[in-house]
Amino acid sequence: MAEADRLSTVFAALADPTRRAILARLAEGEATVTELAEPFSMSLPAVSRHLKVLERARLLTRGRSAQWRPCRLEAAPLADATEWLDHYRAFWERGFDRLGEHLTQLQKIRNDSGKDTDHD
Amino acid sequence: MAEADRLSTVFAALADPTRRAILARLAEGEATVTELAEPFSMSLPAVSRHLKVLERARLLTRGRSAQWRPCRLEAAPLADATEWLDHYRAFWERGFDRLGEHLTQLQKIRNDSGKDTDHD
DNA sequence: GCCATATTGAACACATCGGTTAATCAGCGA
């Protein structure tokens, strides 16, 4: 994906526990690459790549301070992800989550007989 | 990743426009595989595999009705994703560069998400 | 200029992803 759509890039960036942990750490404040790498048992280049993934997803910006490259969380793209997810909030808020409703198997959810569901 | 953590699986499943489109279609009601495949210019097996990815992420359940396998959106895992993202909402809502007073509130993120974020 | 530290790049290995086509399984109906 040379330059796939932003949402896919953001979701893909979040689909890794190491990167999510990095974001969590970054939520506490700026950090350098070595600081971010410390909790993990992987090489520095590996962390550097994770940071690049986050950077490409616009979840991270970096400065330059001497030979350090302080990383900072840029949470704006997460809003896009949340926005997409919010579109489906109605599903789990209204209890369509298969919590013991095996009975209505042939019942079409969308069969709006009297509920008028389309107004989101 | 034979059975990686759920959040990663969910985010990875969402990191594909085809799969997101499938979920969007499914939000309108149950659909069979061929119905889901129709809007896309790809083979049926390809769609079948996308469905399997969604199924493994618990975003989809399937029934059996004659030779059809009706697919149904299972939105509960999306709530987990939203929950994770919500921890960072303060960042994009306030748009601050440095952080100070929010740290105490964000501190609990580590406690809550420690079960799925960093390991290995 | 030279060295130390921080970070990145290059080359490599290996697994997974996302697509294809062809073959196969599963259920319905004559």
Added chain:
DNA sequence: TCGCTGATTAACCGATGTGTTCAATATGGC
């Protein structure tokens, strides 16, 4: 039973992801 339709599996391919190690680059201090 046979044949049709819906859907999955198998085998294969190229591209990408994630890790490694070793080398290169960038910056500051001597």
